[in-house]
Amino acid sequence: MKPIAAAHGVPAHEILRKPGEAGYVGGQEDMINDVARQLVAERERGATHI
8 A cells, every 4th residue: 555655645544545435345456546546636636635
């Protein structure tokens, strides 16, 4: 998880929160990378998390 978080510049806890909110049971590396890319895209668009 830490290498993926570092590679995308997104904190690991933010990456793990998204699958939890979506109700995923387990995490595969490709899904975790997708979440990290989604978080980066949201930041670039100026989205904020509450």
